[in-house]
Amino acid sequence: MKKILITAGPTREAIDPVRYITNYSSGKMGYSLAEAAVKRGFAVTLISGPVTLSRPEHLAEFVQVVSAAEMAEAVKKRFPLMDAAIMCAAVADYRPVCISQSKIKKNGGNLLLTLERTEDILQTLGKIKQPHQQLIGFAAETDSLQAYAQEKLRRKNLDWIAANLVGRTDRGFQSDDNAVTLYGAHGEIIDFPLCSKRELAEKILQAIFPESSSF
Numbered sequence: 001m002k003k004i005l006i007t008a009g010p011t012r013e014a015i016d017p018v019r020y021i022t023n024y025s026s027g028k029m030g031y032s033l034a035e036a037a038v039k040r041g042f043a044v045t046l047i048s049g050p051v052t053l054s055r056p057e058h059l060a061e062f063v064q065v066v067s068a069a070e071m072a073e074a075v076k077k078r079f080p081l082m083d084a085a086i087m088c089a090a091v092a093d094y095r096p097v098c099i100s101q102s103k104i105k106k107n108g109g110n111l112l113l114t115l116e117r118t119e120d121i122l123q124t125l126g127k128i129k130q131p132h133q134q135l136i137g138f139a140a141e142t143d144s145l146q147a148y149a150q151e152k153l154r155r156k157n158l159d160w161i162a163a164n165l166v167g168r169t170d171r172g173f174q175s176d177d178n179a180v181t182l183y184g185a186h187g188e189i190i191d192f193p194l195c196s197k198r199e200l201a202e203k204i205l206q207a208i209f210p211e212s213s214s215f
């Protein structure tokens, strides 16, 4: 049985005990991929940031994390045992340098938050990836989809990248639907027009793992 690791959802980066930085990711795309991978006979490890979705059935493992650092630790520990990984999570790129232990009180002036980079988990996996392992990333772009996606594919040493346009209300992030273009390391370009994330997940897996079939 092939083992696949999938990340999903946003991460939360704490500012103080009552506030955090996050993004609009709903987790629907990653959860749909996990469900589709189970149907195709994979042993699925789903590593999820905070979402309101219910846990897919028949997972090999379900790991709930909150921050980018927790997600990085959970993913790096498990990746060497996997045949493939799909990094669908919208991981925060920055986190506050200091987390205040007490609630930050307002005052008359501005509040300046200093943020530092989080680890790029996908890039780390691209560096440690073995020849038998397939690594798939996602790219959310507001413009120049193909150029940015193919640059990310190369820079992060991926086998595939699923790129989608964000900043439109009919697709992506909170929506039930999405349209993506899949770019392969060997120059493949496959367009998947707007459809449900459930359907899209099936099509993406069919394209990347044609030898597996859904039951």
Ligand code: CTP
Pocket: 007, 068, 087, 088, 089, 090, 091, 092, 093, 118, 119, 120, 121, 122, 123, 136, 137, 138, 139, 140, 141, 152
């Ligand atoms: N990703 C990750 N760890 C991070 C940030 C992103 O693993 N700290 C992964 C996401 O899961 C996704 C891909 O990287 O698969 C997105 O790439 P990224 O370069 O973060 O995309 P953008 O945030 O759109 O990058 P940029 O700011 O360069 O547009």
